Amino acid sequence: MVNSKIQAGEENLLHVYNRFPIALDHGNGMYVYDTDGKEYLDFAAGFAVTGLGYNNKELNETLKEQVDKIYHISNLYYHENCGEAAAALNKITGMDRVFFTNSGSEANEGALKSARRYAYTRQTGKYEFIAMENSFHGRSFGAVSVTGHDSYREPFEPLVPGVHFAKFNNLDNVKSLVNEKTCAIILEPLQGEGGINLATQEFMEGIRQICDEKDILMICDEVQCGMGRTGSMFACQGFGVKPDIITVAKAIGNGIPVGAFAMTKKVAEYSLKQGDHGATYGGNPLACTAVKKVLEIFEKEHILDHVNEISPYLTKRLDEMTEKWACIVQRKGKGLMQGLQFNIPVGEINKRAVENGLLVIQAEGNVIRFVPPLILEEKHIDEMVEKLEQVLMGLC
Template identity: 60%
Template sequence: MKNPYIEDAKKGLVHTYNRFPVVLEKGEGVYVYDAEGKKYLDFAAGIAVSSLGYGNKEFNDALKAQIDCLIHSSNLYYNTTCGKAAQALLRVTQMDRVFFTNSGTEAIEGALKAARKYAYQKQTGRYEFIAMKDSFHGRSMGALSVTEHEAYRTPFEPLIPGVSFAEYNNLDSVRELVTDRTCAIILEPLQGEGGINTADEAFMKGIRKLCDEEGILMICDEIQCGMGRTGTMFAWQNYGTKPDIMTMAKAIGNGVPVGAFAMTEDVARHSLEPGDHGTTYGGNPFVCAAVAKTVEIFERERLTEHVQEMGAYLTEKLTRLQAACGSITEVRGKGLIQGIRLNKPVAETVQAALREGLLIISARSDVIRLVPPLVIEKEHIDELIEKLKKVL
């Protein structure tokens, strides 16, 4: 039977998103099912979102209970779940203050505003940002301004001025761009959309040292690589390079739309004040119930340790696959955010995988991105490898 949504898309009636020709209906564990009942092994997790997989009863029950209590109250009032979620996130991020948003892009906007306001309050005259090449921080005007991807940027220029781009993992390239107008350096400890590029330890520590020496804020974008995906709660913790501001979203709500940006006490006290930034839905009781429960499950189940184990197993299996498959030129990444670089079009491989009952996504034009639910087991990795063998 033809699906009307897919048929409309083929006619060009639905074209805002570049969607795959499948209509998903339900999920269970690390699998999803389409409207015709076909089963797919999910190594995309809604773009690194569904960290606990699908149908987690404890998580679902927490949301159902919150619906019966209070879904929304606006930011004009306190609510009990917001406090619980804030305490949970501050505990695992090691930061001091947190502001809830509706998405990762909005978290980036808040982080940029906080950095600019900090410079204003300190009367430094600083307003410029240094971002990284191959970066991706979102599609709003502010987030696009610090995203180095011409296809995203060009149709919407001129963007916010005062942004320059350094070479990722090249500290000298960053240092050359620093001026007395630089207020912050923003980077992803592991670039997701940019091709699964992992920061070197020397680079991360060098950025932290440079910021301290020059009075510049360090902003870490942990929206995709954070919340356990690299084997630590947040990727910067692999290096011990605590940022002044960090952003998060995606996996912190396990599928419920929520983001946040967090900061140190010093930045908080000298940046945003009431009226500087706001959101109607940010921090509402429903999304905060999701955040609080997600963090609780992560900590109790020691999911970061599980990610370390599964990440090592995935790396081993992908490395063996590379040795046996001529189309794989490189395996890279960390934990359960890994990339397979190919010497042939990735789009064709992603479509072939879909036909084999496997959900994978790309990162740039030559890298397959693997970001499964963090609860996968070795049997699921084995199944992934068998399906990849067929499509490669």
């Protein structure tokens, strides 16, 4: 049962989350602990957010120092953290200009506006988008308009007009939807919410070629699959493909609310101008401090190297489970963003996993998603498999 004090406060909230009946109190490394002191191995990382795990002392101290200095100013004034965080982010994305937001949804919203503004400035008359089936880009009006799930869109229609949905990894289908009004194609190189669906090399290269030939912008949503999770700093880089606009969030702040969209110099030249876009809290000193320090720790601790060293072991153990259990259809994904697809509903699996001290999350198509902190070790993978198999013994 949830702590009575916390449960009492729930009546004041708008109930839009299907919460598990545990109240988490603190975390350390790969583990979180509830108000009764029970330990949970976290293979969800707050939806792929806490890449450095919990209670990272270096990050904590840096944030505390910044809180004592200043954590909010108007965007009418400069502060050094914003420019330094932008330079660090451009270095790893390969982009040239950054706008900081508060979330991934806002980042995608800004990317869509940037694409429309690019077309408007150049007077092309283009305004339509091609997005992918089973995609997820957020819950604001623009972001949900390009999200490829009817259940997310239908309650809020009519949405942003001019959006067409293509079949993921079907280049011919994308080509059939391109017309003289298409201004941008948006996709996740590795779909998360949609079921851990990895793009093919041919598809990513094909989208880039279409965009180059038709004067269309390519937008890569790296909110979940970025920041080293797939073995490249960003998933699109693993395909050798450079988008025109990239969106990031989640792990770039390790839990501090921050996102960003970044673009090439060419796009920036024709895109958003003064007064076109803004965010009161976007790029605030605390958020930018988090981005700077997280990127610094990633480099100093060789996090990307560690992901590439440890992810084959996760793949191996998940493949062994797939061979062993008749209820598992296949393993999906790449690096430390993987999933197991089941032939039974996964809701009960998820529920019992939580009861057994393991946090995982569901995805579309009866998939259990594994997006752990990037600092995990083999012993954590073994512990996860043991806990999950204990659950499956009663269900498969």
